[in-house]
Amino acid sequence: MKRTSGLLTIGLIFLCFCLIGAVWAAQTEKSGSSDRIAKLTVGTINQINDANPWDYYFGVYSMMLSHQGLVRFNNDGDLVPDLATSWETKDLQKWTFHLREDALWHDGKPVTAQDFKFTIDYDLEKDPLSKSYIGTIKSVEAPDNKTVIINLEKPDYNFLNTIAVVKTIPEHIFKSVDDPKKFNDKEAAIGCGPYKFVGFDRDAGIVTYQANDNYWGGKPAIDTIELRMFKNPDALMLAFQKEEIDLPYYYSKGTSYYYVPKLLENDDIGIEVYPERGITNVLWFNTAKAPFDNKELRQAFSYAPNYEELKNMFTAGYGSAPCAGWVPNGTLYYTEIRTLTQDVNKSKSLLDSLGFKDVNGDGLLEMPDKAKFQPKLLTRSDLPDSVRAAEMLKKYFANVGIDIEIDLADKSTHGEIMDEKKTHEISLAGTTFWGMTMGEGYGSGYTDTRNYGWSMVSDPKYQSLVDDLGMTQDKDKRKDLAAEIQNYYAEEMPQFTVYSMNIIQPYNARYAGWEYNPLHGILSYGTLFNLHKA
Amino acid sequence: MTMMSGRKAYFLGKLIRYAFTFFLILSLNFALPRMMPGDPIVNLLGEEALHNDPRMIELLRAEHGLDKPLHIQYFSYLRSLARMDLGYSIHKNLSVAELMANSLIWTLLLVFPSVLIGSILALLCGSLAGFKSNSLTDFLLTALALLFYTCPPFLLAMLLLSIFAFHLGLFPLGNLTSGGRDGLDYVLDVAWHLFLPVAALSLLGASYKFLVVRNSVTQIFDEQFIVAARAKGLTERCILLRHVIRNVLPPFISMVALSFGFMVSGALIVEIVFSLNGMGTLIYDAVVARDYPVMQGSFLVLTMFVLAANFAADMLYAVADPRIGGQR
Numbered sequence: 016m017k018r019t020s021g022l023l024t025i026g027l028i029f030l031c032f033c034l035i036g037a038v039w040a041a042q043t044e045k046s047g048s049s050d051r052i053a054k055l056t057v058g059t060i061n062q063i064n065d066a067n068p069w070d071y072y073f074g075v076y077s078m079m080l081s082h083q084g085l086v087r088f089n090n091d092g093d094l095v096p097d098l099a100t101s102w103e104t105k106d107l108q109k110w111t112f113h114l115r116e117d118a119l120w121h122d123g124k125p126v127t128a129q130d131f132k133f134t135i136d137y138d139l140e141k142d143p144l145s146k147s148y149i150g151t152i153k154s155v156e157a158p159d160n161k162t163v164i165i166n167l168e169k170p171d172y173n174f175l176n177t178i179a180v181v182k183t184i185p186e187h188i189f190k191s192v193d194d195p196k197k198f199n200d201k202e203a204a205i206g207c208g209p210y211k212f213v214g215f216d217r218d219a220g221i222v223t224y225q226a227n228d229n230y231w232g233g234k235p236a237i238d239t240i241e242l243r244m245f246k247n248p249d250a251l252m253l254a255f256q257k258e259e260i261d262l263p264y265y266y267s268k269g270t271s272y273y274y275v276p277k278l279l280e281n282d283d284i285g286i287e288v289y290p291e292r293g294i295t296n297v298l299w300f301n302t303a304k305a306p307f308d309n310k311e312l313r314q315a316f317s318y319a320p321n322y323e324e325l326k327n328m329f330t331a332g333y334g335s336a337p338c339a340g341w342v343p344n345g346t347l348y349y350t351e352i353r354t355l356t357q358d359v360n361k362s363k364s365l366l367d368s369l370g371f372k373d374v375n376g377d378g379l380l381e382m383p384d385k386a387k388f389q390p391k392l393l394t395r396s397d398l399p400d401s402v403r404a405a406e407m408l409k410k411y412f413a414n415v416g417i418d419i420e421i422d423l424a425d426k427s428t429h430g431e432i433m434d435e436k437k438t439h440e441i442s443l444a445g446t447t448f449w450g451m452t453m454g455e456g457y458g459s460g461y462t463d464t465r466n467y468g469w470s471m472v473s474d475p476k477y478q479s480l481v482d483d484l485g486m487t488q489d490k491d492k493r494k495d496l497a498a499e500i501q502n503y504y505a506e507e508m509p510q511f512t513v514y515s516m517n518i519i520q521p522y523n524a525r526y527a528g529w530e531y532n533p534l535h536g537i538l539s540y541g542t543l544f545n546l547h548k549a
Numbered sequence: 550m551t552m553m554s555g556r557k558a559y560f561l562g563k564l565i566r567y568a569f570t571f572f573l574i575l576s577l578n579f580a581l582p583r584m585m586p587g588d589p590i591v592n593l594l595g596e597e598a599l600h601n602d603p604r605m606i607e608l609l610r611a612e613h614g615l616d617k618p619l620h621i622q623y624f625s626y627l628r629s630l631a632r633m634d635l636g637y638s639i640h641k642n643l644s645v646a647e648l649m650a651n652s653l654i655w656t657l658l659l660v661f662p663s664v665l666i667g668s669i670l671a672l673l674c675g676s677l678a679g680f681k682s683n684s685l686t687d688f689l690l691t692a693l694a695l696l697f698y699t700c701p702p703f704l705l706a707m708l709l710l711s712i713f714a715f716h717l718g719l720f721p722l723g724n725l726t727s728g729g730r731d732g733l734d735y736v737l738d739v740a741w742h743l744f745l746p747v748a749a750l751s752l753l754g755a756s757y758k759f760l761v762v763r764n765s766v767t768q769i770f771d772e773q774f775i776v777a778a779r780a781k782g783l784t785e786r787c788i789l790l791r792h793v794i795r796n797v798l799p800p801f802i803s804m805v806a807l808s809f810g811f812m813v814s815g816a817l818i819v820e821i822v823f824s825l826n827g828m829g830t831l832i833y834d835a836v837v838a839r840d841y842p843v844m845q846g847s848f849l850v851l852t853m854f855v856l857a858a859n860f861a862a863d864m865l866y867a868v869a870d871p872r873i874g875g876q877r
Contacts (some may be wrong), residue, residue, distance in 0.1 A: 246820065253715045430588070
């Protein structure tokens with residue numbers, strides 16, 4: 016009897032241990048997985064046509080999720096290691112990068128320096144478009160598996176910005192592919208980033224990515240990311256409010272302020288406002304064309320608009336007051352010069368001193384040679400806010416006696432005029448964060464006639480500043496040069512900001528750990544690794 | 550016998566005219582995109598172009614055969630068409646045939662039922678309203694048709710989306726399928742996704758056809774031969790079906806044929822609201838990007854459909870009205 020009781024006691028104790036163990040294990044498993052996000056659905060109006068890295072938007076999302084470059088932009092807009100753990104350069108012309116040892120392609124093969132050399136050589140050979148950003152690369156060497164040496168045609172401080180957008184592709188996949196644009200196999204999407212491409216359902220408008228268990232930086236926080244494409248932003252926002260998507264996302268843009276009041280009523284929706292590192296609308300003068308080669312005339316234009324009214328009208332308060340130094344606040348070595356303000360009298364007096372007078376008494380100014388002064392303001396017809404802003408500018412300029420004629424052009428015609436023919440007089444168009452880093456940064460790509468040159472500046476003084484920025488590593492000197500270039504903008508006014516809208520980013524507030532990056536927005540590297548249940 | 554040869558001559562004459570028109574439109578399809586301002590290559594470069602390098606632009610032009618003189622491009626275009634080769638999209642990295650095959654099937658699936666439902670609805674309701682002219686039925690149906698006719702397509706589509714998909718949750722908020730389904734489940738899922746866009750297009754299409762049918766019926770009822778039919782003692786129903794509808798048919802057939810013809814150009818607004826991949830958005834994107842091969846390919850298919858639909862209408866016209874193409 017005693018024996019039976021003893022056995023029963025031992026049995027009960029064992030059972031208790033088993034139960035406690037099971038409960039503990041279950042709790043551990045639960046707490047271990049409770050923070051992970053099983054699926055994040057991202058809604059977007061960016062249209063992916065095919066799962067080919069050479070498709071524009073698939074390329075953009077590949078760079079965020081499945082592919083990597085040598086370096087990447089962090090949340091402050093600075094460049095930090097990605098596939099390269101470190102790099103050095105003595106003369107800004109020869110750059111040496113040391114790659115990490117543990118990076119693997121999604122098919123398990125190691126990422127080598129030879130892959131990066133292949134990427135550059137392949138891009139330059141197969142894609143004429145790549146010359147637009149890596150055309151200054153003279154040669155790439157891979158002396159060993161983990162060292163990449165890039166030789167440039169001339170010193171370029173800003174080279175890291177350029178190389179940050181080059182996604183590395185696997186040599187073992189692409190070496191036998193003659194035309195990458197027509198290579199639509201699933202293998203074309205193999206990368207080495209934190210997410211693996213799973214599939215593209217064109218009819219459902221869904222692209223699926225899955226967390227890469229073998230990623231060198233550890234498994235990301237979200238198991239599956241689904242991109243759901245909409246053609247209509249209103250339907251996208253309805254899907255967001257209906258909780259069908261967790262994040263409305265527009266590459267390099269925020270959500271329109273129209274939706275904010277409705278979204279604020281929903282407790283499960285959070286909204287963050289981030290400063291825009293591009294500029295929503297800029298008035299560009301073609302400084303190579305008379306009479307816009309005169310800086311006093313450009314200054315006179317800049318005193319005409321009512322910036323406060325424009326800010327309220329186009330940003331509903333989610334904007335910032337434009338600065339005469341043009342580059343957005345938040346840019347490295349940003350210099351506070353003066354805020355642009357309306358001064359109708361100053362504008363009129365500047366115009367008067369230049370000989371622009373109302374000869375025929377119609378309230379509008381004639382040019383010094385008595386010819387009618389009716390400059391054309393070019394803007395895109397497919398951007399309703401730009402068209403409205405152009406109408407507002409017409410009103411402001413008429414107020415100081417300038418009769419501008421609005422010239423609406425669709426995206427293609429606008430591009431042809433601004434980028435190729437350069438026949439515009441004045442134009443209204445925006446810039447992006449990436450665009451502002453082009454050339455030697457500080458918007459020089461848009462300004463300098465040797466690059467995009469929307470304002471066609473070929474002034475040796477300006478070009479010398481740009482060249483110095485490209486060749487200077489010393490931080491103090493760079494700070495001085497940055498200040499000089501911003502002063503140049505304020506003084507010469509080759510272009511000025513009309514208004515700039517901050518990035519309004521709604522998100523599912525049931526998740527926390529969203530991080531914003533100036534290049535990729537809220538779908539940043541930080542978000543991929545830190546997102547968790549709130 | 551004479552009647553048959555008259556009809557044959559009528560058909561043959563039509564066929565020759567259609568063949569000539571087809572060739573003319575083919576040439577216009579080549580010329581029109583190139584006459585538009587803008588450049589597909591500059592468009593392609595976009596924001597990514599750091600340096601405005603003319604060599605790069607030339608290289609891209611050569612890649613797409615745009616560096617050759619226009620007449621060489623034209624003959625090359627005709628040769629490609631003869632080989633049934635529609636070329637490769639400049640912007641979308643896909644063959645035009647592949648792009649269009651995908652969009653065309655969905656457009657047909659969206660627009661064909663819409664035209665059919667809209668036409669049947671218009672014929673039935675229009676005849677009823679015309680038959681019961683100045684009655685309450687006529688008043689209600691005409692008011693409803695005018696409401697849909699004057700409602701902007703975007704507004705109607707958004708209203709349907711907002712009420713039935715967002716608020717009532719009866720239908721999805723867009724796209725063609727939910728993904729990951731097959732068999733009957735897939736078919737039902739597609740039907741579920743297409744219900745609202747088809748409803749929007751049907752209502753829009755029915756509204757203007759309704760007004761034409763209603764007015765035609767009202768006018769025909771005042772004709773002498775209707776008075777004669779009444780005098781013969783025929784019932785109103787018999788008069789409507791045998792005499793009135795028959796006279797309404799020729800203009801109605803023309804309208805429906807035009808709708809079928811232009812259905813290939815898609816329903817841009819409805820496609821955008823419901824996030825559908827159809828010919829409307831394909832053509833719109835191609836025009837914005839000046840994607841010449843896609844524009845040419847889409848216009849070609851559009852041409853073929855419009856001509857085929859018109860040819861069919863001509864034939865049906867002759868059947869519906871023996872005076873046409875028959876004995877003089």
